[in-house]
Each structure stands twice: as structure tokens, then as C-alpha cells.
Amino acid sequence: MATDGEEAAESPPKLAPVKRMLVRDLPYHQSSNVLQIRNLRRSEHHLHLNRIRWGQNWFHVLLRMRTFVTVPLLLGVWTAGLLIFTGIYMAVDSSDPNMECSLHPYPESGESIPFGTAFAFSLETATTVGYGLPVSSSAFFEPACDGIRAVIYFQMVLSMMFQAFLFSFFYGRLGRCESRGVQVLFSNKATLRRRKGDGRWVFEFRVYDSDPRHPLVEAHVRLYAIRQPRKVDKVYNVRPVTVEPLRLWKPNDDLGGVLLASVPTVVSHHVDIHSALNPRRRGIYYEDLGRSSVRHGDQVQTDLNLDEHVDGVSPDFSLSSCGMNLRELDSATGSRDGLRCDVCGETYNTRDNLAKHITFQKLLEKHDGVPVIGSHQELDVDTVLQNCSKGRDKELSSKELSGFIAGETEPYNAIEILVVLEAIEPLMSGTFQSMQSYTIEDIEFGAEFVHCFVANDDRSQCAAKMDFDLFHKTKRVSPESKLSAVPENDESHD
Numbered sequence: 136m137a138t139d140g141e142e143a144a145e146s147p148p149k150l151a152p153v154k155r156m157l158v159r160d161l162p163y164h165q166s167s168n169v170l171q172i173r174n175l176r177r178s179e180h181h182l183h184l185n186r187i188r189w190g191q192n193w194f195h196v197l198l199r200m201r202t203f204v205t206v207p208l209l210l211g212v213w214t215a216g217l218l219i220f221t222g223i224y225m226a227v228d229s230s231d232p233n234m235e236c237s238l239h240p241y242p243e244s245g246e247s248i249p250f251g252t253a254f255a256f257s258l259e260t261a262t263t264v265g266y267g268l269p270v271s272s273s274a275f276f277e278p279a280c281d282g283i284r285a286v287i288y289f290q291m292v293l294s295m296m297f298q299a300f301l302f303s304f305f306y307g308r309l310g311r312c313e314s315r316g317v318q319v320l321f322s323n324k325a326t327l328r329r330r331k332g333d334g335r336w337v338f339e340f341r342v343y344d345s346d347p348r349h350p351l352v353e354a355h356v357r358l359y360a361i362r363q364p365r366k367v368d369k370v371y372n373v374r375p376v377t378v379e380p381l382r383l384w385k386p387n388d389d390l391g392g393v394l395l396a397s398v399p400t401v402v403s404h405h406v407d408i409h410s411a412l413n414p415r416r417r418g419i420y421y422e423d424l425g426r427s428s429v430r431h432g433d434q435v436q437t438d439l440n441l442d443e444h445v446d447g448v449s450p451d452f453s454l455s456s457c458g459m460n461l462r463e464l465d466s467a468t469g470s471r472d473g474l475r476c477d478v479c480g481e482t483y484n485t486r487d488n489l490a491k492h493i494t495f496q497k498l499l500e501k502h503d504g505v506p507v508i509g510s511h512q513e514l515d516v517d518t519v520l521q522n523c524s525k526g527r528d529k530e531l532s533s534k535e536l537s538g539f540i541a542g543e544t545e546p547y548n549a550i551e552i553l554v555v556l557e558a559i560e561p562l563m564s565g566t567f568q569s570m571q572s573y574t575i576e577d578i579e580f581g582a583e584f585v586h587c588f589v590a591n592d593d594r595s596q597c598a599a600k601m602d603f604d605l606f607h608k609t610k611r612v613s614p615e616s617k618l619s620a621v622p623e624n625d626e627s628h629d
Contacts, residue, residue, distance in 0.1 A: 150365035151374065153542065153549040157572035164323035164607065168316055168570045198307055205308070213261075213297060220257040220290045224248060227282045260287055261294040312565030318345045319396065319556055321571035323607040326582045327406070327536060336406035336413075336531060337384070340573065341584050342556060343606065344396035354396040354558035358383060358404055360411040361572075362548040379411045381552070382462040389465075396558065399588045399601065406536070407463035409456055412550065414539035415531065454482065478511050490516050533580045541575040549574070582609040 159166045174184070188196055197205055229247035248256075322341035330337045344351055358381035364374040385403040386394045394400045406412045454475050466473025472482035474489045479496070483489040496511040507513060535544075542549030554571045587605035591597045 150542065150547060151367070153363050153365065153551075153574070155572065155574065156361050156363075156551050157553060157570055159571075161317065163320060165317070165320060166571055168313070168568060170570075194304075198304065198311070202308065205304075209301065209304070216293065216297070217254065217257045217261060220260070220286065221250065221254045223286050224253040224256060224283075225250065227286055228253075230282070257290065260290050263291070263294075310563050310565075312560040312563050312567040314567075315560045316556075316567045316569035319343070319558075319569035320345055320606065321554060321569075322584065324577055324579050324582075324609060325552070325573040326579050326584065326609055327533070328581050328583055328612055330405075336536065338381075338404040338406060338412060338552070338578075339401050339584070340554065340571075341399055341401050341606065342394070342396065342554075342571075343399040343601070347397035347601070349561060350395070350397045351558035352561050354394055354556060355392040356383070356386070356394060356402055356554065356556045357388075357392060358402075359553040359555070361551040361553055362411075363542070363551065365542040365547045365549055378553075380460050381411060382409070382460060384462075384464060389470075396556070399606065401584055402554075405462065405464055406531075408453065409461045409463060412536070412540060412552075413531070414535055414544065476511075478509070478514065486520055490520055493519060537575060537578075537580065540578070579609050581611060583612050584609050 154171065156171055157166050158169070158171060160169075161167055197208075200208075225247050320343050325338060325340040327336060327338050329335065342356065344354070360379050360381050362377045362379070364376070367374055381404050382388055383392050383402065384405040385401070386392050394402070404410070404412075408416060410416065454473055461473075463473065465471050466484045469484050472484050474484070474486065475482045476489060476492060481492060483492060493511050493514050493516055497514070499505075500510045500512055505512070538544040540550045552573045554573070556569045557566060558569075559566050585605050585608040587602045587608070588599060589602070591600045
């Protein structure tokens with residue numbers, strides 16, 4: 136009979152709720168590209184960063200403010216400059232009562248120029264509209280009026296500089312390319328399905344530029360896995376958030392992940408042994424720290440120094456990633472070797488090549504009378520193929536994947552997949568970003584996207600047409616879709 140302590144140990148841990156890093160706050164299930172991140176204001180570093188931001192990058196800070204904030208702010212700065220020069224004109228005029236520079240309408244009174252007259256003259260000087268002194272335009276050239284001329288000179292110089300700043304500011308504000316990102320659309324749902332042919336898991340979503348007649352320049356996409364722990368770290372008493380890149384299968388990120396955004400494109404990530412979405416992801420270890428050997432009937436495990444920050448399975452014939460962000464597909468296509476023979480150290484790109492190597496070496500060693508111990512004759516090819524890390528994601532079930540991404544299983548890290556598309560807007564030649572994110576609630580298992588880009592059969596010159604009603608729709612392709620929120624009698628869904 137289990138004790139109370141054992142029952143408490145078996146009970147599931149209390150998990151904290153997860154907030155989205157990127158909120159979908161625009162129509163059609165899109166986001167405004169604002170990450171929900173803020174800096175703590177109680178730190179002294181926050182004040183230092185504010186000094187740097189306002190002292191060295193104040194123009195871009197103003198440029199990113201809302202228009203209804205910047206326009207009154209700049210108008211207030213301009214008005215404050217008028218008031219400052221109004222006071223300067225009053226001070227210069229009252230410095231010598233006997234000097235007549237045509238500022239005061241009644242110089243014989245011996246009083247200083249009134250505030251209203253000084254402000255009007257300051258406004259006239261700043262705008263250069265019908266310029267002239269309040270009493271006589273010729274008094275500006277009197278030898279005794281050097282002070283007034285100097286003040287007028289500095290106000291005009293500052294006024295021209297401020298007008299140039301306003302022109303560039305509003306031009307940059309109106310022509311900023313970041314607003315172009317709202318026309319790039321992402322699918323509401325992402326899919327996780329087994330790839331046809333080999334049964335490997337693939338994460339996919341769809342992206343499309345809704346202004347296809349003006350194609351974007353150098354559009355490319357990147358993926359990131361944001362881990363939000365659902366359990367508090369016992370050492371630091373916080374929930375540390377980590378970010379890790381995800382390699383792309385289509386489009387190939389070795390070629391920059393470039394895509395033609397004017398056509399609806401399905402972006403794919405292979406959930407292989409190196410993927411951050413794989414709950415059986417192999418841990419990081421280094422070549423000189425030992426590895427296991429697969430032998431006839433038993434398995435000899437050497438001591439390994441596994442990275443405690445990375446979850447993994449027992450290392451075998453697969454080469455270590457050594458902390459690098461790798462793709463298993465690169466090994467399968469011969470771009471690099473991903474497997475190593477545990478006896479001779481020869482490296483190979485596929486399991487089949489490794490198996491052929493072991494089989495051939497066993498024949499040679501048996502023919503030459505090489506002792507069995509320490510040779511290839513100890514290795515069993517079937518066991519090698521079974522235990523190699525290559526293809527282990529085939530064993531993953533949709534339940535295991537969904538629990539891992541939702542943070543409901545060890546290590547209880549909820550994963551939000553952040554998509555970043557970057558491109559150059561051709562009219563202004565400016566770079567912009569468009570972002571979207573997917574959590575476990577946004578992923579359909581065992582589904583693929585319905586075709587929304589089809590040939591046009593009418594008599595118009597248009598060769599193809601895009602159906603927005605089908606852009607978000609998916610359809611079932613395997614029994615794994617039972618985890619999705621689709622009714623059993625529905626073949627396609629949004």
C-alpha cells in the first residue's frame with residue numbers, strides 16, 4: 136500500500152500558466168510585431184540605458200512614437216523656441232533705452248518692447264513671412280542695432296535647422312517600411328504531421344504577401360523556439376526563458392531561407408534528433424569524453440560528461456553536435472558526416488553506409504584472422520541500425536510531442552515557435568520584419584494545408600488566383616489529427 140509521501144511524489148506538479156510572447160492583435164489572426172517583453176524599472180541599469188537611448192538614439196526613439204504624441208511634442212518644442220527668443224528680444228531692447236532699433240512702437244516712452252510685439256516679431260523671424268521690423272524696416276541696418284541683428288541671425292539659423300529636422304522626421308515617419316509588414320500574412324494554424332514516405336515529423340505553416348504585384352526583395356524567414364518554464368527554478372526562484380533557433384528544411388536555410396512571398400509558401404522544419412521540438416533530443420557531448428559501443432548481446436557504456444542543461448538520450452554512433460545548431464538532413468544528403476564507427480573512427484553520412492562498412496570490415500577481419508575483441512566482429516549490424524540516433528523521431532507519438540511542446544511533461548518547458556520574416560520594400564529600399572508565433576493551441580496534428588493558390592481558368596490575363604477563404608484551412612492526412620480540435624465529421628477546418 137502506497138504511503139502518503141509516495142502519493143504526493145506521484146502527483147503531477149503544479150504548473151504555471153503560459154503567456155504568449157507575441158500577441159495576435161490584428162485582424163485575420165495576425166500580429167502587430169510587438170514582443171511582450173519589458174525591462175525592469177527598479178534596476179540602476181535601466182536609468183543608464185535610458186540615458187543612452189535618449190542621449191545617443193533620440194531620433195529613432197521619437198520616430199517610433201505614435202504620431203498623435205510626436206506632433207504635439209514637436210509643436211511644443213517649436214513654440215518654446217519662439218518664447219525663448221521673445222524673451223531675448225525684450226531683454227536686448229531694454230538693455231539700452233536710448234537705442235532705437237524699431238522694435239517698440241513708442242520708443243519715446245522709454246519702456247521695453249511689449250510681450251505681444253516681441254512674440255509677433257519672433258514668429259515673423261522664424262517663419263520669414265512678410266519680414267520687417269515692427270516700426271521701420273530700415274532700422275535693421277542701423278550701426279547701433281548689432282545686438283538685434285545677432286539675435287535675428289541665430290533665430291533664423293536655428294529655425295532653418297529645425298525646419299529641416301521636421302521635414303526629415305515626417306518623411307521618415309510617413310515612409311517607414313515597418314508598416315509594410317502588415318501585408319504579409321501567416322496562417323492561423325501550424326501543422327505537425329508525418330512526412331509522406333519515411334514517416335518523419337515535420338512542422339509547417341504558411342506565409343503569403345497579400346500585395347503580390349509588387350514583389351518583396353530578398354524575403355527570407357527564420358524560426359525560433361522560445362521555452363517558457365512552467366516550474367520555478369529552485370536555485371534562482373525564477374522561471375528563466377530561453378530562445379533557440381530552429382533549422383529550416385523548406386526553404387533551405389543553408390541558402391538563406393529565401394522565398395517568393397508573392398506566392399503562398401509552406402515553410403517546413405524537420406523535427407529531427409537536433410530539433411528543439413524533439414522530446415528525445417540527443418544531448419550535447421564531446422568527442423574526447425567517450426561514447427558507447429553496441430556489441431553482440433550487450434552494450435558497454437563508457438562514462439560521459441553530458442551537458443546538464445540539455446536533455447538527451449544515450450549517445451551512440453551519432454557524432455556530437457557540440458552545441459551547434461545542426462540538421463540531420465545535411466547528413467542524409469551527404470553535406471556532412473553524422474555517424475562514426477565506434478571501432479575504427481571512420482565517419483559516414485547515412486546509417487546504410489555505416490552498416491555496409493561494418494559488414495565489409497567483418498568479412499575482411501574474419502578472413503584475415505583478426506581477433507574478435509576490439510574489432511568490427513563484435514558489432515551486430517541489426518543492433519547498430521536499431522540503436523543509431525538517425526530516425527529516432529519516427530518513434531515519437533503525437534501525444535508525446537504535444538505534451539512536450541505544451542510543457543506538460545519533463546522538463547515542463549512550454550514552447551512558443553516564433554516566426555520572423557524579413558524583406559526589403561522595393562519602393563523605399565527599407566528592410567522590415569513581419570512576425571507570427573504558434574503555441575500548442577495553434578498546432579494541428581496530422582494535417583496539411585489545403586491548396587489556396589490555383590490556376591485561373593477564366594478569359595482574363597491573370598494566370599493564377601489566390602483564395603483567401605482557403606488560406607487558413609487544413610485537412611487531415613493521418614490518424615495523428617485526432618489530437619486536433621476538429622470535429623470527427625469535418626474533412627477540413629480553419
